[in-house]
Amino acid sequence: MTRQEFLRRSACGFGIAALQSMMAGTHHPARAKRLIFLFMQGGPSQMDLFDYKPQLERRHSQPFSLALPKNYEAPGIRGTRFFGPISKFVRRGQRGMLMTEMLPHLGGVVDDVCFLHGMHADSEAHAPAIQQLHTGHSVQVRPSMGSWVLYGLGSENRNLPGFITICPALGGDGGTPQLYGSGFLPASYQGTPLGRSGDAKNARFGYLGDAVRTGDDQRRQLDFLAALNLRDAERVGIEAELDARVASFELAFRMQMEAPTVLDLARETEATKSLYGIGEKETDNFGRQSLMARRLVEAGVRFVQVTDGGWDHHGKLREALPVRCKAVDKPIAGLIADLKGRGLLEDTLLIWGGEFGRTPFDQDLSQGKAPASDRGREHNPRGFTMFLAGGGVKPGIAHGATDDFGWDAVQGKVHIHDLHATMLHLLGLDHERLTYRYTGRDYRLTDVFGHVVKEILL
Amino acid sequence: MSPRRLEGETIRDAMLAISGQLDPASGGPSLPFWVPGNMNLGKPEFLSDNAKLDPATNRRRSIYQPTVRKGQVEEMDVLNLFDFPDTNQITGARSTTTVPTQALYLMNAPFVKQQATALANLTLQGERTASERVRKLIRRVYARAPESGEVDRLRSYAASLPGRAEAWERLCHTLLISNEFLYRR
Numbered sequence: 001m002t003r004q005e006f007l008r009r010s011a012c013g014f015g016i017a018a019l020q021s022m023m024a025g026t027h028h029p030a031r032a033k034r035l036i037f038l039f040m041q042g043g044p045s046q047m048d049l050f051d052y053k054p055q056l057e058r059r060h061s062q063p064f065s066l067a068l069p070k071n072y073e074a075p076g077i078r079g080t081r082f083f084g085p086i087s088k089f090v091r092r093g094q095r096g097m098l099m100t101e102m103l104p105h106l107g108g109v110v111d112d113v114c115f116l117h118g119m120h121a122d123s124e125a126h127a128p129a130i131q132q133l134h135t136g137h138s139v140q141v142r143p144s145m146g147s148w149v150l151y152g153l154g155s156e157n158r159n160l161p162g163f164i165t166i167c168p169a170l171g172g173d174g175g176t177p178q179l180y181g182s183g184f185l186p187a188s189y190q191g192t193p194l195g196r197s198g199d200a201k202n203a204r205f206g207y208l209g210d211a212v213r214t215g216d217d218q219r220r221q222l223d224f225l226a227a228l229n230l231r232d233a234e235r236v237g238i239e240a241e242l243d244a245r246v247a248s249f250e251l252a253f254r255m256q257m258e259a260p261t262v263l264d265l266a267r268e269t270e271a272t273k274s275l276y277g278i279g280e281k282e283t284d285n286f287g288r289q290s291l292m293a294r295r296l297v298e299a300g301v302r303f304v305q306v307t308d309g310g311w312d313h314h315g316k317l318r319e320a321l322p323v324r325c326k327a328v329d330k331p332i333a334g335l336i337a338d339l340k341g342r343g344l345l346e347d348t349l350l351i352w353g354g355e356f357g358r359t360p361f362d363q364d365l366s367q368g369k370a371p372a373s374d375r376g377r378e379h380n381p382r383g384f385t386m387f388l389a390g391g392g393v394k395p396g397i398a399h400g401a402t403d404d405f406g407w408d409a410v411q412g413k414v415h416i417h418d419l420h421a422t423m424l425h426l427l428g429l430d431h432e433r434l435t436y437r438y439t440g441r442d443y444r445l446t447d448v449f450g451h452v453v454k455e456i457l458l
Numbered sequence: 459m460s461p462r463r464l465e466g467e468t469i470r471d472a473m474l475a476i477s478g479q480l481d482p483a484s485g486g487p488s489l490p491f492w493v494p495g496n497m498n499l500g501k502p503e504f505l506s507d508n509a510k511l512d513p514a515t516n517r518r519r520s521i522y523q524p525t526v527r528k529g530q531v532e533e534m535d536v537l538n539l540f541d542f543p544d545t546n547q548i549t550g551a552r553s554t555t556t557v558p559t560q561a562l563y564l565m566n567a568p569f570v571k572q573q574a575t576a577l578a579n580l581t582l583q584g585e586r587t588a589s590e591r592v593r594k595l596i597r598r599v600y601a602r603a604p605e606s607g608e609v610d611r612l613r614s615y616a617a618s619l620p621g622r623a624e625a626w627e628r629l630c631h632t633l634l635i636s637n638e639f640l641y642r643r
Contacts, residue, residue: 141544141546161558161559176529177529177538178529178544178546181529181544183544186553186555187539187541187553187555187557188555188556188557192559205559205562206535206559206562206563207559207562207563207565207566207567208562208566209562209565209566217619217628218565220618220619221628221631221632222565224615224632225632225635225636227611228632228633228636228637228638229636229637229638232636232637232638233637236461236643239460239461241460241461241463241554241556241641242461242637242641244556245463245556245561245637245640245641246637248556248557248558248560248561249558249561249564249565251558251561252558252559252561252562252565253561253565255558255562256562256565439548439550
């Protein structure tokens with residue numbers, strides 16, 4: 001039986017998906033069993049954070065002299081100048097990795113991190129770029145990478161959805177439910193949203209009943225429902241689909257019991273909570289999201305996404321970027337350290353990044369009215385930095401490079417398709433064989449592109 | 459013929475019809491959204507968060523209700539959960555999935571509970587005995603005569619629950635989420 005036949009016969013939710021994972025298996029031995037994607041919506045500035053450019057620093061505020069591509073247009077770049085890094089770069093970790101001093105906690109775990117400095121993507125606008133990062137395609141509606149992973153591997157926990165997105169961006173530039181949608185894959189592979197952007201404290205699954213208050217009545221109701229459905233099945237003949245519906249209520253009831261426990265951060269020690277910066281004003285929100293992510297992957301959820309918005313710094317970069325850095329620095333470092341301490345990092349792949357990076361030249365959307373210190377940077381998909389950790393990736397290395405100014409990726413280039421291919425490879429899936437037939441042809445997450453970045457594999 | 463699950467629109471419409479809440483008006487163009495005065499229509503990404511169905515027409519059939527490209531508004535969440543196609547892409551045939559998030563919706567969504575309450579109120583009007591009420595309920599929900607023993611089984615379930623109104627609401631709720639209601643045969 002092929003994977004697809006199996007699914008057609010049993011399109012009934014994560015219980016079956018878990019079974020499927022045992023039956024279908026991987027294409028090759030997996031290095032990573034689960035994945036956490038830390039999405040920085042808006043486009044973090046690589047040359048201010050991880051991609052040190054001494055020449056850019058030296059030429060700061062001189063007129064930008066590189067040739068822009070033909071027909072390049074962007075607002076607020078008339079008379080644009082080189083824009084040097086806004087913070088000091090320091091050497092961190094055993095190999096003296098150069099990175100911003102704005103991320104001191106991350107610096108403490110940099111020996112576990114693999115930087116990809118040669119990232120590049122296709123679109124300069126948020127919506128298509130975000131869509132490409134999440135689905136592989138910048139224009140058409142396609143399944144989210146989390147849906148592909150779940151389709152390929154199933155879930156390990158039959159009481160929780162296998163693909164969860166914590167506080168997803170639904171508004172803002174490019175935020176949409178399509179980012180966790182299953183596209184043409186069956187809806188059982190769609191991501192389940194947990195809470196709303198910016199409000200991790202109140203993140204819950206939708207339509208969960210109050211198991212404490214109404215659990216007993218609901219249990220009896222479901223027993224009565226099962227009896228009704230059984231009589232009905234006898235009347236019409238046993239049907240797999242009807243059986244699956246009965247099972248889905250049982251799964252839902254168990255999810256209702258288990259989900260609040262998994263999401264209950266009060267069960268963590270004070271030491272763990274403070275490791276993630278929970279309880280501190282600036283880091284509480286992302287800290288909660290990150291700790292929830294660890295609890296979810298620990299419970300067997302296959303793909304967890306955590307989103308932080310506000311990385312789109314067209315102006316006031318000097319003010320705004322340090323705020324974002326502060327918000328995520330301790331939580332991310334805490335997450336990496338915590339995963340490592342629990343022995344989870346070696347088979348959990350962590351991906352950090354935005355939909356693109358930013359330009360080495362400055363941008364002034366005020367048309368000269370604001371002081372020069374208020375400037376920011378324009379979007380830049382030609383070269384930017386993402387980082388990975390754990391899950392079979394070489395730790396403490398930097399792969400790839402941009403030119404002397406951080407404008408174009410020139411070495412060790414990694415396209416979004418290559419990132420997807422590498423991600424699937426680490427999870428034990430061959431991106432060329434993970435296909436789904438739709439409108440008469442086989443589709444892949446990587447379409448007709450993508451190369452596994454072998455240089456970074458352990 | 460093998461049973462077919464009702465589509466999201468039909469689940470909503472059938473529940474409204476059975477509970478007596480359906481606005482039977484027909485015809486005309488798609489209905490507009492009810493949009494808060496301070497909403498910026500130039501920022502449509504906020505539409506699905508803020509827009510609501512027009513309260514004057516939100517009980518009309520699903521086919522007349524407006525759709526959003528990114529995902530349906532909260533009041534039409536039944537569509538998001540029950541395989542309503544993405545309106546950005548061509549869909550030759552809808553998939554029919556059976557997942558626990560649908561079960562959670564059926565168990566706990568305010569919309570479903572409201573229909574159960576309205577149906578319970580309808581059931582409690584008129585008929586004098588519990589058996590007569592159950593008979594009326596079966597006819598209304600399943601469009602068939604009760605089978606032997608069925609009235610007693612339903613009646614004793616309701617009698618086993620605390621509170622008269624709550625008991626009938628839970629019975630009505632259970633029938634509305636049963637396979638016989640959710641599947642066409």
